[in-house]
Amino acid sequence: MIVCIAEKPSVARDIADVLGAKVKKDGYIEGNGYQVTWTFGHLCTLKEPHDYTPQWKSWDIYKLPMIPPRFGIKLIENATYKKQFAIIESLMQNATEIVNCGDAGQEGELIQRWVMQKAQAKCPVKRLWVSSLTEEAIKEGFATLKDQSEYQPLYEAGLCRAIGDWLLGMNATRLYTLKYGGNRQVLSIGRVQTPTLALIVKRQAEIENFVPKPYWELKTKYRDVLFGVVEGKFEEKEKAEEALQKISGEPFTVTDISAKKGNELPPRLYDLTSLQVDCNKKFGLSAEQTLQTIQSLYEKKVTTYPRVDTTYLSDDIYPKCENILKGLRDYQALTAPLMGKPLVKSKKVFDNKKVTDHHAIIPTGVYPQGLTDLEKKVYNLVATHFIAVFYPDCKFRTTTVLGESADVKFKTTGKEIIEPGWRVVFAGEQSDDKEEKENLLPSFTVGESGPHTPGLAEKWTQPPKYYTEATLLRAMETAGKLVDNEELRDAMKENGIGRPSTRAAIIETLFKRNYIKREKKNIVATPTGIELIGTIRNELLKSAELTGQWEKKLRDIEKRQYEAKTFIEELKAMLGEVVRDVLSDNSASRI
16 A cells, blocks of 8 residues: 655645545545545654753753754654554555655655654655646656655755754753843744844844934926936035025026837746745735745645745746646736747746746646635736736836036936836736836927026935835845845845745744834834844854855755755854853843
8 A cells, every 4th residue: 555645634635636545534545555644744843852861851051052962853742643643653554655745845855754754664755746736736746756765865954954943942042041031031042033133133223323414415397307416415515505506597408318228027936035025015914924825825726836935937837838827717818918829938937957846936727716815916916927927028218318507417317118018917006116107208309408496405314224024034035135136136045044934934933032023014123132132142143144154054955065964063063152152151141
């Protein structure tokens, strides 16, 4: 009998349907030579300190760091989990083959491997790897099952992540709580959560310590068009007033007109982070709400696997795209112009080198039914972005008009859409692009001259903005560096902190620990969060850049470019340094 193990009951039902297993039993579905069972996410976890030795049960600063000679796993204390595990164990003991049908990612690999280890499964194991839960994808997946050994590096990376989080979380939390936690306050420290909190605290300090400085802007209105001084702003009021006086009463002359044509590519397909960013901006959703919604759409078979960090598709998806577009029946007005001719195949969309385990989030072509209002909104974003990448580029013309008055030079710029291309897909949506909201310029001629109305405005420099959930996700993706360029951001993803699938949970953890709070859309650090970061002197614990480097090593383990053993040894060495630092602190700091 072949035993298939999925990550949740709903997925197990989908797989059983495809395999022709119809007989429902207690904890599994049987038929056609298969037994399809399931976990409920994690059934097993790493052992706790007291499971290794009774000496580690009580919190004692002089027993740190706690480093088990060998890490072990145990069942999570939960009656439902224990009952289900007993069923899984019994099935696996009698299986001729096991198919790991866990989510196709690092966490999914770890969840099922731990269950198989705990059940002491001895038979051969195959791996199902699918990017959607449609019948076609599951059939294709079972036709191309691979041996579990091919996914060993993925498991090792997941295991290193779990052990790293255990080593740092268990030790640093006890260390800081015992040393600095006044009033029995538990101070939670984490490999990703602490650098994320540090980003928020640092930004807040920059805002609070910001000293605004005045500057002056000289602008003039000629033929109802606002022109700004070419040199930008004046930092000295006297010079600004002098320029104003100089041009007052003098005519304004147009000296140059230049028009430049340009192309604007369609927006990228979504990875999880960019979807979370857009859903936060457009609908005010938290990262966690977006993840739950897109996960639900995946389980309803209408979108592909969501926990991804690429905005590209692999070449083998291209032949399927026409059918996916045909399946978007509610979008026929937008898909009709694409039908009956070959679809555009852009390198900005299809690139095997930019796809590892999974491709970007796209619709499956299955007609969506029974969606909630929120699911409809998120599905619409995914569907329209998918349609837009097959549309032509948007063609526009940028016109720059130069002018002067009494030798003071002015400039204005206008943008005109010549061919909207992909923009018709988003017609009617409110744009965030400030340039687009500018008025079109009237027709000017070089040498024309006339009266104008100059004006001087005093302005003040502005502090950086508080993080919102959208900007915090982007900061985590780039280890705190301000990066707008998409190509550069792609290159930095390997050094981001956390993974796309875990960032939402990290942010939620900081809220639950009362280290951060929401003020409207802004994320603000609480006094406890600020004090905690102020107390941590060791940069290794709170540097987003250093944590990003660890993240890169975890990815390299996945690619067989770095040794798991080396990663764990480095973490152990770092822990020793952190413990020594805190023990040698003679200040009487208390949080």
